[in-house]
Amino acid sequence: MxxxxxxxxxxxxxxxxxxxxxxxxxxxxxxxxxxxxxxxxxxxxxxxxxxxxxxxxxxxxxxxxxxxxxxxxxxxxxxxxxxxxxxxxxxxxxxxxxxxxxxxxxxxxxxxxxxxxxxxxxxxxxxxxxxxxxxxxxxxxxxxxxxxxxxxxxxxxxxxxxxxxxxxxxxxxxxxxxxxxxxxxxxxxxxxxxxxxxxxxxxxxxxxxxxxxxxxxxxxxxxxxxxxxxxxNNIEAYVLEIREKNNVTQLKINPDSLKDIRKEIFLNNIYLYSDNYKTLKNITDNLDSINYHLRHSNLEDIFLKTTGRYLNEIQ
Amino acid sequence: MNEPKIKKNIQEIQPIAPYPSFTLRLYAVWYRHVRVYTKHLYSNGTPPFFEPLIFLAGIGLGLNKYIHIINGIEYLQFLATGLVVSTAMFTATFECTFGTFIRLVYDKVYDGMLAASITVNDLLIGEIIWAGTKGLFFSSAVLIVMALFGIITNPLSLLSPLVGFLTGLMFSVLAMIITSYVKTINHFNFYFTGFISPMFFFSGTVFPTNELPAIALPIVEALPLTHAVRLSRGICLGNINPTIMVFDLMYAVFFIMLGGFCAIKLLKKRLIE
Structure with missing residues (x-):
């Protein structure tokens, strides 16, 4: 029992x-x-x-x-x-x-x-x-x-x-x-x-x-x-973090044109979520390795997705 | 059909919880305080003996030359029998104002203790009994010094530390009530200057209350120290008036019960959200 x-x-x-x-x-x-x-x-x-x-x-x-x-x-x-x-x-x-x-x-x-x-x-x-x-x-x-x-x-x-x-x-x-x-x-x-x-x-x-x-x-x-x-069940398998929004202009592929990508912008960073590793990898092709981080998504991503990235009044 | 089955399952898994009895819980709380106090035995344990010595020197060498007899008693005896309980008042008041506040707000000792198998009532009653114990100890110290100097000689005076115990209880519950309202530790200054100091001077410790204007007498009679001093003086000097003594004792018991009830009710709000 x-x-x-x-x-x-x-x-x-x-x-x-x-x-x-x-x-x-x-x-x-x-x-x-x-x-x-x-x-x-x-x-x-x-x-x-x-x-x-x-x-x-x-x-x-x-x-x-x-x-x-x-x-x-x-x-x-x-x-x-x-x-x-x-x-x-x-x-x-x-x-x-x-x-x-x-x-x-x-x-x-x-x-x-x-x-x-x-x-x-x-x-x-x-x-x-x-x-x-x-x-x-x-x-x-x-x-x-x-x-x-x-x-x-x-x-x-x-x-x-x-x-x-x-x-x-x-x-x-x-x-x-x-x-x-x-x-x-x-x-x-x-x-x-x-x-x-x-x-x-x-x-x-x-x-x-x-x-x-x-x-x-x-x-x-x-x-x-x-x-x-x-x-x-709650989040795409991979995340691509791009620091400094400006770097997006260097991208070969415009992420907005891709279907299986979810985009989030917070402060100066862009977060691209996808279940397809290859798609994200392709995006990074002409980025400086110092400006991005491609990784498995984790609980923190769910946490931020569900509770929001901004501070609330009691934090 | 399902309902009883679920209930049965819950009972099956319910473990036994043989938590300690009320007395054992009180003892555990009291023991914590004893342990902390006796940790610094030298610095905590000697001042209660020095204080009456200083009084003796100050009064005996100075004031005693001008005042000899008061209400038919030698002044040193008069004062000594008052000090037996006023010292209990001071120690219990310190313990349950500054002491309680620090444990409550700064060190958060209570939060820690309350996670173990005791209730807020156990914690606070244990603390009150501890303050009484301190009163008993401080009273005994004064009594010992006064006996050594031959100022208090009546064997009956061996009972006076019990009055010190009651005095400790009375002033701890009062102090706890104050503590329950205090927001910053500095507020206790008002209580000491505005209440405890006048209590020491106007409750018959240093001079007889009948020297006060008639209008002040009912107020003096309402103060807890007045009754404690009268009990102590009666016992130490052997002039016992049973009616007054029973009245004073009943006052003390009633004060402790009512005050303790209020103190626990008020402080509970600060311990359980």
């Missing part, structure tokens, strides 16, 4: 201040299956974090008809403690206890789950080893680099051996080495059966980790599917 870990139906969230009401999530539904990695993608302000917080009980969803959230069959509004007990949460900002050492941070956290000291110590040793932090066990938080802090926050989220790991932009601001290391660890956790819910605006991250994902924009779901299907 297939296990459904998270079921979100018509979730909505409105933030009310004295002056105005801002609707951050405008009715989103999705299902996360057990032992898979599910991605919530979208630009800043799309409502990803709000949605995530509603799932683990840090935010209360709008009370509207036909709206429900279930995590392991528990409702975050009523069964906050059950859900928190089964989940590990990695928030966007590193909210570690600055006054405690690495090990103390984990020990205090274990206490919040009621884990006894012997088991906690054993788990902490394992986790520090898993996240390659053993050398830093007695370091103060201030001595840690950004990447170490992130690894510690993830270790902290794993202290209760969660069945569901929720990560909010886990690799934002980290260098490539740390990102790849974390991706590896997350894949390893998934293999061990942990379900992962992750928000990100890095398409490569989603591609590396997610089995299924949704792209959100301005509180709504724009697109959903498995990672490979999304690329196959």
């Amino acid at each position: 297939e296990q459904i870990v998270i079921k979100v139906e018509n979730a909505q969230k409105t933030y009310r201040s004295q002056k105005e009401a801002l609707k951050a999530v405008k009715g989103i539904s999705f299902i996360v299956r057990g032992s898979t990695c599910f991605g919530l993608l979208g630009p800043n302000g799309a409502g990803k974090t709000s949605l995530m917080k509603m799932i683990y009980g840090a935010s209360i969803r709008d009370n509207v008809p036909n709206s429900s959230i279930s995590v392991f069959g528990f409702d975050p509004v009523k069964d906050e403690l059950q859900i928190k007990y089964l989940c590990g949460v990695v928030p966007q900002t590193d909210n570690l206890d600055q006054e405690l050492t690495v090990k103390e941070n984990l020990l205090i956290y274990a206490k919040l789950y009621g884990i006894n000291k012997t088991i906690a110590n054993k788990t902490i040793t394992d986790l520090l080893d898993f996240m390659e932090l053993t050398d830093k066990a007695n370091a103060n938080i201030k001595e840690l680099s950004g990447g170490m802090k992130r690894r510690l926050v993830i270790s902290r989220a794993l202290i209760n051996k969660p069945k569901l790991l929720i990560l909010d932009e886990p690799t934002t601001g980290l260098d490539p080495q740390v990102r790849h290391m974390l991706w590896n660890k997350l894949r390893q956790l998934k293999k061990e059966g942990i379900t992962i819910l992750i928000t990100t605006h890095y398409m490569d991250e989603a591609f590396q980790l997610c089995d299924e994902l949704i792209i959100m924009d301005q509180g709504k779901k724009v697109i959903e599917g498995t990672t490979t299907d999304l690329i196959k």
Whole structure:
């Protein structure tokens, strides 16, 4: 039997201040299956974090008809403690206890789950080893680099051996080495059966980790599917990026005259999409190699296609 | 036909979640604060003992030459029995204004803790109990110093740190209510200058409240420190008036319950969106 870990139906969230009401999530539904990695993608302000917080009980969803959230069959509004007990949460900002050492941070956290000291110590040793932090066990938080802090926050989220790991932009601001290391660890956790819910605006991250994902924009779901299907069904296979519009005048072939090409202009660049590699290749014939880039399309292209290239007012 | 089947499936997959009991959760929150506080035992633990020493020196060497007896009590005794609880007021107030605000806004410690299996209520009640504990510790420090110098000698005074505990609770809930409204940390200056300092001077700590104009007495009677000072002085000096003492105790309990309810309700808004 297939296990459904998270079921979100018509979730909505409105933030009310004295002056105005801002609707951050405008009715989103999705299902996360057990032992898979599910991605919530979208630009800043799309409502990803709000949605995530509603799932683990840090935010209360709008009370509207036909709206429900279930995590392991528990409702975050009523069964906050059950859900928190089964989940590990990695928030966007590193909210570690600055006054405690690495090990103390984990020990205090274990206490919040009621884990006894012997088991906690054993788990902490394992986790520090898993996240390659053993050398830093007695370091103060201030001595840690950004990447170490992130690894510690993830270790902290794993202290209760969660069945569901929720990560909010886990690799934002980290260098490539740390990102790849974390991706590896997350894949390893998934293999061990942990379900992962992750928000990100890095398409490569989603591609590396997610089995299924949704792209959100301005509180709504724009697109959903498995990672490979999304690329196959929503975008042409290849993209030709031409920098500097002026270069177009050098082209032998006018792209507008070709049928199987979709053209997009943004700022000073031209993007030509096509399923036919040859067509695009022909266009580049008399371009300087420095002025163009012909490549496979990726999630980022879908992302930009669905959410637009321009910044919106909350980005 | 389908409906019950789906329901059954959900139940089948629902894992057990034996989250810790309310008491254990409160203990965990309290323990976090104890751990952080005792980390800097030397810098955190010695000032509570030095402060009463400074008072003793300042008053004993200076003021005591001019004032000997107040309300039939030696002035040093009068002051010392007040300081036992005013110190608890100050520490609990600092803890739940600046301390709470920093944990809430700057360090985001609460966000981190709340992702674990505790609720906002657990977090805040644990914090209030911690502030009470600090009150108890600071009261004890003053009591020890005063006993060493032979100023407070009544064995019954060993109970006065409990009044310090209650004082800590009262002022932590009050401070939390203020914290729930404060937008920038500098606003606490108004609370300290406008409320806590006058409270120290006009609640019978440094001079008897009956020296105040009659019109001010109901106001003084409404202030929490007045009751704490009266309890502490009664216990430390052994002149107990049961009626007044029960009244003061009931005031404290009522204040903590009502204030705690409001503080949690108000701060919750800043912790859960």
